[in-house]
Amino acid sequence: MLHLRSPAGSRKLPESVRRGLTFWRRSIQARVVISTVLLSAAVISVVGWLLVQQTRDGLLQHRTDAVVAEANDETTGARELLATSVDTGNDPVQQQRSLAGIIIQRGETRGFSVVLVGPALPGGRISDGGVNFTQGLDTSSVPTSLEEHFDSSSETAWTYTTIRRTTTDGTPVQEPGIVVGSQVLLPADGQSYTLYYLFPLDEQEETLALVTRALLTAAVLLLVMVAGVSWVVTRQVVTPIRMARRVAERLAAGQLQERLKVSGEDDLARLATSFNQMASNLQRQIRQLEELSRVQRRFVSDVSHELRTPLTTVRMASDVLHDARSEFDPVTARAAELLQTELDRFETLLADLLEISRFDAGAAVLELDDVNLVDVAHRIVDATGPLAAQRGVQVVVDAPDQPCLAQADVRRVERIVRNLVTNAIDHAAADRPDPIVVHVAGDEQAAAIAVRDHGVGLAPGEASMVFNRFWRADPARARTSGGTGLGLSIALEDTHLHGGWLQAWGRPGEGAQFRLTLPRRAGGVLRHSPLPLVPGDVTEPVS
Template identity: 70%
Template sequence: MPLRRAFARFSGGVRRFLTAWRRSIQARVVASTVLLCLVVGSAVGWFLLRTTRDGLLDQRVDRVLAEAAAETAEARNRLSFATGTDVDASGQREDLIEPIIARGAASGFAVVLSPPVGQGSDLAGGGVQFSRNLDKSSVPDSMVEEFSEPRSSAWTYTEIRTMGPVARVEPGPGIVVASQVTLPADGQTYTLYYLYPLTDQEATLGLVSRALLGAAAFLVLLVAGVTWLITRQVVNPIRLARRVAERLAAGQLQERLRVTGEDDLARLAISFNQMASNLQRQIRQLEELSRLQRRFVSDVSHELRTPLTTVRMAGDVLHDARADFDPVTARAAELLQTELDRFEVLLSDLLEISRFDAGAAVLEADDVNLLDVVYRVVDATRVMAERRNTRVVVRESERPCLAEADVRRVERIVRNLVTNAIDHADSSDVVVTLGADGSAAALTVRDYGVGLAPGESAMVFNRFWRADPARARTSGGTGLGLSISLEDTHLHGGWLQAWGRQGAGAQFRLTLPRTLGQPLRHSPLPLVPEDAEVGA
């Protein structure tokens, strides 16, 4: 459990960091600048270190070669004074090597005298004389092999190793210089190996490296701070503009940016404030116009009720007495009754729309069984379906389709969907399918008529919209039914969606939460019908 909590905290920290990284321009600019500075600084530092190292090594090699050449020349000079009668080769070797070892101990270099050339080049054997506590393996085997026969001087880099705590030369990287001398006593050629340490150069290079690292760290911090300050001057006004824009989007139209200075950001703030003022003025105009339109619709709807009632009474009298009229007058009385019915429905729809626009629509929620609602709607529309040579088929759900809803509004939604499907079914069946799960109840209304063109499924809920303006409404609809159905669905917190394909019909899906106020995340029924997927 502690490990899981630690991992959860770490994951949360990583997510917060990534979120801050995505949202902060300032952080990305500072990080990019610091990264670029590190890359450039690393390249420059590497070049400076390499140049310094090469310079130090070249200078040290020149000095070492000069010292080794001087030692060899001095040794040859001393050997040239040996008498021809001196045949003590061992003594001559001692006289040759001891002064060099003594000067090496004082000057900080070591020396190795190999056996005569041609008698074995291995320094691990006997007959090798060298400085005190020096490890003879400090001389590279490649150089020993190279000087197994007479040749001129040469040098190479090596690793100096010592034995014991008291050494006359410091261990570490070094330079070995090989020169050969001829001993008069035996006429043999011997190889002198001079080993010079590079500890001073290594210390100098380390000091330079530390200085460069310190300067680089200070420079990176300085660049990061300067970049942060510079970007802050640009990012802060942008952040203020974002906050003001968010408040404007939330409806606080009086918010404005504070203008300071005369630079580009100040001009941007002035332009932003002008845009906000124009937007506020136009929104206020649109709100006033919308309010006037809603009030006009509501007032007209209410004012038309009184004359409509009078006309309705006169129409009912004429319709009841149509049997006494001649055929033309009787038909006129029937048409008058039909149009009065449609006019009443239109007024009712306009009043309902005005309630939605005014935000005065309320729910009278109760437990509703969608199956009962569907059967009531099917019974009510049976005459219309028979007149259109259409049959409404109901496919029940295995689970009860129960939802907390306003039964009057739900029945109006279903009636509008079914009548719309009958109106567009073109003498084919209309299928109503119900479905439910633990969180939602749904129904679909499927017709096999002309269908919908691409893009029309989003427009079908617009007020007074028709897919085909030349097509007559045989059901007596007002053009507001689907719009009211969408508003009723939103009032329940549900979904009302449409699918259609030209020549393959259309399907409308109503999805309601089982409990009022519960958010919807899915629907028990698919929006695209299975037969359409198979046909595709």
Template identity: 60%
Template sequence: MTLQQVVRTASRTPKKLLTTWRRSIQTRVVVYTVLLTAAAVSLVGLILLEQIGDELVQDRVASAKAEASEELSAARSSIAETSGANGGTPLQRNDLGDPIIQRSLSRGYGVVMAGPVTSTSGRISDDGVEWTPGLDVRSVPPTLEDRFQTIRAEPVWTYTRISYDDGERSSTPGIVIGAQLELHDDTYNIYFLFPMDQEQETLGVITRGLLAAGAILILLIGVGSWIVTRHVVTPIRIARRTAERLAAGRLEERMVVRGEDDLTGLAISFNQMASGLQNQIRQLEHLSRVQRRFSSDVSHELRTPLTTVRMASDVLHEARDSFDAPTARAAELLQTELDRFETLLGDLLEISRFDAGAAVLDVYDTDLTALAHAVVEAYTPLADKRDIELKVVAPDHPCTAQVDHRRVERIVRNLVANATDHALVGQTVTIRIDSDEHAAALTVRDHGVGLAPGETALVFNRFWRADPARDRSSGGTGLGLSISLEDAHLHGGWLQAWGRPDQGAQFRLTLPRYAGAALRHSPLPLVPADARDTLEAS
């Protein structure tokens, strides 16, 4: 493996762990359980170690005091028995100190004897000090020495660190007990140093045992929580996968039911819900098929009588000059409404083809700029009647795309007609075109009443009108935007709407430049640059 691969793998590992942490309930539950168990075990272990350590120290202190008291009693008895018998203090001091030091060697503790105590002497650093061989006399704390610089000081003990100068033994924690012995007219300080290496070793064994037991306990609890959560999470994961397959259209998918516990009840309820949804969806599909069939049949069946009525209407319309005024007006209205009825019938047939999945594309390269100019030229007379200007804004470079010319032209005609119907008198409807390497876009901007919040999704519904009382000067049927949306989807494109009350609306058509390509962006913004919210943000 190369260095780059190692670095790449190392950089991906935290992302994978973070993804697993976010997506896996089982992982989070196990980690939380292990952490809480580790915290509890650590707390209990520390409390136990502290209590055990205190008990060991107290026992060691008690035994050290008893042993020191026994040595002092034996020394005082020896002094009392030999008082005045050997003819000199130095000799008695040696006879007294040597046995104590010899016994300390066999019993595993140290002794330091200093003195006699006077106003200027009696410290260990002065001459006349005896101690157990190998013991470092600096193990006696100076603060303890200070307490015994007066005669008849009470015995006292303290903790210390016992060191050795023989090079074989390492320092160890211990207890030092200080006391005074009176030998004739002189007073001597004697210090007993009891190491606590055995207690330290015992505490170490206990600590290692607690650590091993805690690690095993945490491991067992972690494995147990993994098994328990897996038992709970597995049915949930099965339910999720089953729901995904149901959402993908595989309505026959069901969960396997085993046992009689709560999870089994969840599986039964899920299967009942899936069966209910399947029945409802099948009913809706049946109703949808019936509706599409009805629309298609009605549209086709109306063709023959409509043709007959059209022929009669044409005859009446051509002869209207010979009629009286009311009859001539009725012939004109009949002709107009028949035109609108034919358009509505054509739209219904087109909708039925979309519903049946029979719509196909006839794709070839189309210049969207030329197409927009052709539509504007066709709608200019209608716009002039309302004193509305139609304006095309296109770049210098050609904006071509592989599209069905007829369907895209129908989309643009519907958008321009819709903008002309809703634009205010004297305003301008702007058709803007642009393209890049992957997509081509066309926007139609009007300055009319606009769209209320939530209406940008409703505007593409069949027969929906933003203002039902508003007259359609272009003679629309209410299906234009629905057909336009289906045409855009058939190309793999987008048809989107933006609008604000009293700021007008803008519709954006985005198409891939090459047939079958996927869209990821649009060359033109959906929100127009002259919108008030855009200006305020700027």
């Protein structure tokens, strides 16, 4: 028998995790609600991300258009100022400082910073010097890529940047921004100077953060609402299913009067109505079968008892004829012998039918005692010795030297083993030298007896039918032992009464093996057998 063990990793899962997994497997409502929330969260996340991106792009585009227009206006104003300025004369440094001071002052009132650098020469950079800028601004806020643009072009250009500056109290600050660059011609020396306008995006960042928070709040509220709605909807569907499950469990437990409560006219109500109709039909059919079974058991019991009186009379007459058979002619003498043999079989059949009727009525009880299965095996082999000699087969016992004890009814155990050994003798192959072997083994939990023969064997599927009443693998085969066809059925009932196993294995041409397994202590639960069901001398085909 194959025993599957769970992996070591599954035993290490925390109790809370195992309970959560069990709840997930058993609750369709939880799976529906959680799945709906997760899918909704995924959809809301995608939609929210798209909305945030569109809002961000819209804010940046609007701000970019505004700052570029404002920078162009400032550059136009600077050019007009330079064209009309006469205070600085021909001093380019003074003219540059005067222009930077005016634009920087205007930028402080309008919220942008300014960097004026020049003259603009190919390869010249802010870090080379000659720079006028807003106080506290870090000139590295102007990206190098924008500076490189003016090496080959004088067109106005812009780009995103990170504005780094220092506040009046010395605290460094970084904020996203847009820098716009344009060039002006300084009349004092006739060379181009580059103006960089740095506009912060703090308002747009605050607006985007506000929109993001609003979307997150709305998403959380929406998920809570979706979870609540899905819980309510699934509850309306799952509750009738749970009620149907409980009623089905009660029906399976024998409470056949249980029915579902029907309310409304929807699909679930029609399902409940159909379920109740099915339960009523099952109850009616089960009652009919129970009544039929009761009548059949009563009939078998009554017939068995009623036949005992005439059978006793016939037995007396048969005994007289059998004792006087030596005085008859050969044909009559043979008839007297056949009559005696069939009467013996008839009496055995009546005894078996009475025993079966007691099992069916639930009147069979055990008389428990400590039984040594080794002794039982030897007694049965000795008792069936004449029958084995008649068939020309040998029966041997393979048992340990020490006793193999089990709490059982010795009469019923001996009857089981006798039926198994007699059945093996009936089906043994007389032309094979292999003996019938009765194996006995035991361990701490169970004790077992296995009867192995090398006869005709069992075809596929017959191992589950061999314990049926009056069943034969070959109906044309005669019963050497004079059996009734109820021996294995009674053996199976005796085994179930002990809480044990009675199993069969067989293969055509390779014989069969029947295994009886009993718990060592009455009421014990069997989990394995000390003996294998498939004999050790047989090689199982690889599937």
